[in-house]
Amino acid sequence: MEKNKTRKYLKYAVGEIVLVMIGILLALQVNNWNENRKISNTEQLLLRDLRTEIQSNIVALDEIIKSHSSSLDAIITLDSVITNLRQVNRPLELGRLLGAHDYNSTYDPRTGILNSIINSGKLDYISNRELRYKFSSLNDIIIDTNESADEFSEMRAQFYWPFLAQFYDRQTVGRFKFNREKIINSSEFNWWLLLAKINRKEGLVEENDLMKTLKEILELIDSEIKK
Numbered sequence: 004m005e006k007n008k009t010r011k012y013l014k015y016a017v018g019e020i021v022l023v024m025i026g027i028l029l030a031l032q033v034n035n036w037n038e039n040r041k042i043s044n045t046e047q048l049l050l051r052d053l054r055t056e057i058q059s060n061i062v063a064l065d066e067i068i069k070s071h072s073s074s075l076d077a078i079i080t081l082d083s084v085i086t087n088l089r090q091v092n093r094p095l096e097l098g099r100l101l102g103a104h105d106y107n108s109t110y111d112p113r114t115g116i117l118n119s120i121i122n123s124g125k126l127d128y129i130s131n132r133e134l135r136y137k138f139s140s141l142n143d144i145i146i147d148t149n150e151s152a153d154e155f156s157e158m159r160a161q162f163y164w165p166f167l168a169q170f171y172d173r174q175t176v177g178r179f180k181f182n183r184e185k186i187i188n189s190s191e192f193n194w195w196l197l198l199a200k201i202n203r204k205e206g207l208v209e210e211n212d213l214m215k216t217l218k219e220i221l222e223l224i225d226s227e228i229k230k
Contacts, residue, residue, distance in 0.1 A: 046128045047229060052116045053138070054224045060112040061217050067108050068210050071152075075203045077104035082196050085187055097183045104199065105159055109152045110210070112145060134223045137216065148213045151206030158202065163195050 077100045084097075117138060120126050129135050170182045170189075186192050 042128055045125070046130060046227075049120055049125060049128060050224050050228050053120070054221065054228070056113050056116045057217055057221050057224065061214065061221065063112060064110055064210065064214055064217065067110050068207065068214065070106055070108060071203060071207055071210065074104055074106045075200070075207065077101075078196055078200045078203060081187065082200065085193060085196070097187065101183060101186070104196075105163060107152055107155045107159065109149050109156070110145065110213075114142065114145075117141065129227075131223060131227050134220065134227065137220050137223070141216070141220070144213060144216060148206075148209045151202055151209060155199070155202050155206065158195075158198055162198075166191050166195065 081100050081104055084100075121139065126135055126138060129138070167186070170186050
């Protein structure tokens with residue numbers, strides 16, 4: 004009789020323990036689910052903010068690529084004029100080409116949201132590993148891309164602009180005329196065009212590579228955002 008009571012007591016105790024453990028496990032599971040849901044919601048907010056920033060940066064980079072492409076076209080045309088491969092309507096077209104060929108702009112993207120996410124440690128909230136890697140390396144890619152534009156600015160300031168000063172012919176007191184014909188026939192200008200063409204081609208390759216990266220990031224973001 005007492006053995007039966009002991010068995011019943013043990014069964015009851017084991018049952019209680021099992022129920023308590025099941026309750027604890029369910030509570031932990033619910034807690035984990037809530038935490039994962041919070042992380043997922045935070046990730047979606049971050050991705051939407053990053054998408055807006057990347058879209059804006061794509062538009063800005065596209066404008067720079069267009070202007071630098073026009074600059075390269077002007078450089079190539081001037082080179083053709085100098086080698087008599089192409090005739091231009093002088094002096095109007097010469098003035099336009101000279102004005103367009105040395106246009107230069109450094110890419111200055113918006114990175115406030117990305118930098119804030121990285122500095123706060125919230126980049127780990129983004130579950131896609133490839134996307135995390137691209138974001139973590141994006142600032143370095145931008146710096147590398149801007150090197151050509153920075154070099155162009157330095158060459159223009161140190162060589163081309165000082166070189167132009169000798170081609171202003173004095174007309175009357177206080178008035179000068181810019182002698183475009185002398186410029187394009189000078190050996191120094193030929194040398195400048197060569198440097199500018201090499202730099203601009205390299206820069207456009209890097210800028211187009213960056214554009215490809217930004218568009219890849221945008222596609223990854225869109226694939227991760229819940230519709």
